[in-house]
Amino acid sequence: MSGWTRFTGQAVALPLESIDTDQLIPARFMSAPRGEGYGSFLLHDLRFDSAGKADPAFVLNRHRDANVLVTRRNFGCGSSREAAVYALVDFGIKAVIAPSFGDIFAANAINNGLLPASAGAAVVEDLIAALGADTAEVGIDLAAGAIFLAGRGIELRLAPDARDKLINGWDDIDLTKAHGQEIAAFCARHRRQAPWSWPGHG
Known part of the structure; x- marks a missing residue:
């Protein structure tokens, strides 16, 4: 996975709260090969009706080039399925701005290059109001x-x-391998201090 430091794109508002991982990718689609x-x-049952017809009013159908979502609290709650992050990333979403995130979702997002950016609820509401049904240019600078x-x-x-994970694509x-020298030094020190604790010590 390639890392990134700066990004410029288009933001849209998704004024919903507690969007869970089953909404982000319904379970019935998770048997599909990731390579496809x-x-x-992504958000299939909000974007399409029961006959599979796209809802022209839904923001991600109107603005297919959007790559940053501004949404309400508790985004990514629910089950721990990493596929929810895959759906966002594969759609082209680079960041989600919300007051809060599901903890496991946020960790999965970072590990896949997706930024879960926390902002105060009042700030988010101001952004949602400013965006309305339109898009606006957004710039993100991790450094x-x-x-x-x-x-x-x-x-x-x-x-x-x-x-570090986002910038380096880790x-x-x-991240653990990046601390390889410190880990090796600790192991060598511990082996000297407690040789009896190592397998094969006689």
Whole structure:
């Protein structure tokens, strides 16, 4: 996975709260091979009617080039399915701005290059109102810790590990490997201090 530091795209408002992972990708689609892409399944039951016809009023049908969502609290709650993140990423979504996220969803997002950007509920409501049914250019700078949207700058608060993962394109394994020298030094020190604890010690 390639990392990123700066991004400019188009933001849209999705004024719903508690969008769960089953809404992001309904379970019936999860048997599809990932290699074919999950983007067409994103928010399927909101984007399409029971006959499979696209709802022309739904924001992601009207603005297919949108790549940043501004939405309400508790985004990504529900089950731990990583496929919910795959659906967003494969659709082209680069970041989601919301007051809060499901914890497991947020971790899965970071590991797949998707930014879960937390902002205060009042800020989010202002952005939703400013966007309305239209799009607006959004700029994100991970290194500077800032988002620029609808004429305002928003502080982007990210844990250092999360920032490193996004910028470098790392997952948890890559992050661990980045500390390889410290891990090796700890192992060598521990082996000297407690040789009896190592397998094969006689």
